Amino acid sequence: MSNLRKALPLVAAAAFVSCAFAVGAEQKKAEPVVKEEPPRVREARAAPPPPDARQYCADIAAAAGAARNARQEKELLDIEQRIAKRTAELEAKRAELQDVLDRYDTLLKQTDERLVSIYGRMRPEAAAAQFANMEEDMAAAMLMRLQPKQSSAILNEMEASRAVVLTKKVAALSSLVGAGKKQ
Numbered sequence: 001m002s003n004l005r006k007a008l009p010l011v012a013a014a015a016f017v018s019c020a021f022a023v024g025a026e027q028k029k030a031e032p033v034v035k036e037e038p039p040r041v042r043e044a045r046a047a048p049p050p051p052d053a054r055q056y057c058a059d060i061a062a063a064a065g066a067a068r069n070a071r072q073e074k075e076l077l078d079i080e081q082r083i084a085k086r087t088a089e090l091e092a093k094r095a096e097l098q099d100v101l102d103r104y105d106t107l108l109k110q111t112d113e114r115l116v117s118i119y120g121r122m123r124p125e126a127a128a129a130q131f132a133n134m135e136e137d138m139a140a141a142m143l144m145r146l147q148p149k150q151s152s153a154i155l156n157e158m159e160a161s162r163a164v165v166l167t168k169k170v171a172a173l174s175s176l177v178g179a180g181k182k183q
Contacts (some may be wrong), residue, residue: 019049140169
């Protein structure tokens, strides 16, 4: 019985050491021993571990790896589901915004066409008075949309300084539009 009690720590130490070597062998090499070990530990380390201990360590290592892989797979699936949900939400918002933009563009074109039509039918003196109070960029854009004969009649009725400013704006816008068509 006393021999058994003496041998039990050695067997436990051997099992522990063999598990540590079996599991840690793939991860990193054991570092050299710096201090002197007791003879029992050296004997336990030198003795091959019992076959049951090796099998136990292999079974535990495989189960732990499988559990870790399963947990990581579950986390990745959760992340993929959140990404897919967020992507669907963003796509719905994008489609909604595109619809609003399309309706806005249609309304803007209709309004622009009607406004050009209104100014085109006005007498040149009345249109010139309106253009004199209009913002320069807007007035230049309107003049560009009108027929050349209508634009020239309106510019003819304006003050010379305002007509020059608007003509320069129209020229600048025309060059931008021309450059955009070439590309």
